[in-house]
Amino acid sequence: MPSTSAPSDHAPIEARYFDGRTAEQRRVRLTLTEDSLVLWEETGRQLTRWPRREVHLVKYTSRETPQLRRGRDGDERLVLARRDDLVRLKRVLPNLMRHESPWREVWRPILLFSAAAAGSLYLLVAVGIPHSADFLAKHIPDDWTRRAGAAARDQMITLLGAVEGKRSKAAIVCRPKTDGAKAIARLVSRLTRSTDDPPRALDVVPLRLKLVNAFALPGNTILLSHGLVDQAESGNEVAAVIAHEIGHLVHHHPTKVALEQAAVSTTFGLLIGDIFGGSVMAGLGGMLVKGAYSREAEREADAWAVEAMNRENMDIRPAATLFERLAREHKDIERALRYLSTHPLSETRAATIRREATGTEAAFTDDEWRSIRAMCD
């Protein structure tokens, strides 16, 4: 019988041993020394030693046959013959139930990579995507955006019409080339005549809808809902809104937003791990991004509109009353949730406009204003 100098238990532990080189199993006996677990063959020959600190229990294996492994990546295995022996070993093997080093193996990588991932995600969504979208939007030739814009325009018109129960495009889009449409076209050329790089083939499309709004779309299209014209108190209010939307087009905002939305959806889709799905999160993410960064876009569009109308000596102050009227309808909700609103507070916009306005004249003649009001009849 081999002699041992075990500081604690004396009875050897029976086990089966796999050496990691072949699948053959061997019966061994285990004894403990000061610093290691010693494996003895049945013939009495010492087979090998496992340092005590390197012995780990293999997770999730059946409690009836506890499996021990050596080190982090060792191929050798020990299978204890009796469950109770595990209890004896737990007392003397300090790392039995632990990872090799939980901080280094598990927690530190998770924390580091999560932080890095969160950081890159933030950089990407807050800086990378908006800047590249902005750059691309300014440099994409107009021809390319016009085709994308045509698709967007049709979709938008259908969507807006569906909200009000109108289905056919003919019912929604007002007749082209009316006197009102011509008056608006004249306004557009006056406003853009001093611009360095005016949007080409800018088209204002009047829509027979009750919506009080106007939209700028890629491809240099402005959708103008007649609801806005109906509730306007003067022609200059409508002119100011049109100028604001032209401001968006001059700065290529619609194209930029379209590019951003695509980028954010793709990013969230990849992050979640399903490149085709992830729409739920992507949608939410998209709304947040749009909300946070469009405020700047709105300010730029306002600034351009003020400058353009001032230059043509048109009075932009009525826009302030328009915004205030609209703000009154949404007062509390808008103030409480400004970060998700896609527009700065209407009151701030109104104050800015009043401060900066220098023009004094009407944008349309009385006849023109009348024809604009009758544009969709």
Add this chain to the structure above:
Amino acid sequence: MEDAAVDDDGAPGGTAGETTPGAAPRPAQVTFTGAWWDLFTLVLKNSIFTLLTLGIYRFWAKTELRRYFWASSALGDQPFEYTGRGLELFLGFLVVIAILGPSSLLYDWTLGIVGMESSTGALLQTGYSIAILCLIHVAVYRIWRYRLSRTSWRGIRFGLDGSTWSYVGIAFGWSVLVGLTLGVMYPWARRALWSYRMNNARFGTTPMAFDPDAPIGGLVFPWLCALVFPGILFGLFAYIAARSAIDGNTQAAGQSLAWLWPFVIAAFLLWIAAAGWYRLKEFVLFLSHTRVGGEITIETTPKLVVALGLVILNAVVSAVILGAAAALATMAFVGSAVNGANPEPLSGLAIAAMAGAGLTVLIVLPAVSTLIFRYGLTRHIVGSIRATNVEALDAVAQSSRQGPTRAEGLADAFDVGAF
């Protein structure tokens, strides 16, 4: 020093290498020893951590689940082991993102510019779809290679050699054939792919083999049953769509066709049952014609009733959970309306509802599915597997090949290989 009386085998089910001379070799039973409660605590921990790390933890979560299922399956009395690491999965993910991210973006933007209806756009979309199809097969082969190299028994690792691109070529060819025959050739395609994988797989240095002419006749009828139901469902939906287009009002058409819905649900459940039946028969056939080292054969006898019961239970529970998520999402949309120059901002309730819906789909649903379906099915099927001639396994030697170090990034991006 006393000689402790030790039982010869030390565990139920028979020990490889311990037969009495002259007796016929007993088949060694594979047993499933995992406790449901252990899985429950594991899934709970995984869900919480995944949520807290916004999904980054999912690689470690997957790894832990595999460790549990592998270690709970024992051949003879020796459990399998999964030696993969979450870090490997995570690095695979990062690499693929770096490549797929910019290319998907570029594709999106180009398609928008060129226009989906134009001929260039159609060409682009076709090309992209083919590329994705090929990449999915790449992902499948790499999954098998990674997982086999991280699976070991008695300390000896499995492995998969062969060439990924040969596999993709074979897979692509069969995909075309399956497409051309409207899906009828699917069982043959599956056999061909299983054949390539198993004939290139090994346990240590001992090669595994699969008989490529395994009799597939018994699979044809189940497969045709499974194929019929999507056709029926498609027909039903087409009918509903056509009616609503003619009537011009989706809502009214929906109500008048409400009597069809029980049929749709029944067809859907029958489809799932037929597909489950086919998959089970396919699994039994393939496994019984797979050998390790020429001598060791495997047989498996799972019960169809149990498997189907689990499949349907999982489908029903998943549908309920998805329904709850959909209800939450609808609540969110009803509570918000965005319009151009003067939007109504999202209310706090709407955001919470959206987050709740996302959470339900991304975290709750997989967790419940794992606890019911994966546990139940694995336990039943693993418990029904037997291997013969396992004494021959004693002679298997370890291979020096380590296998891939980064893993499964593509599979993660395409959501392939759910476990």
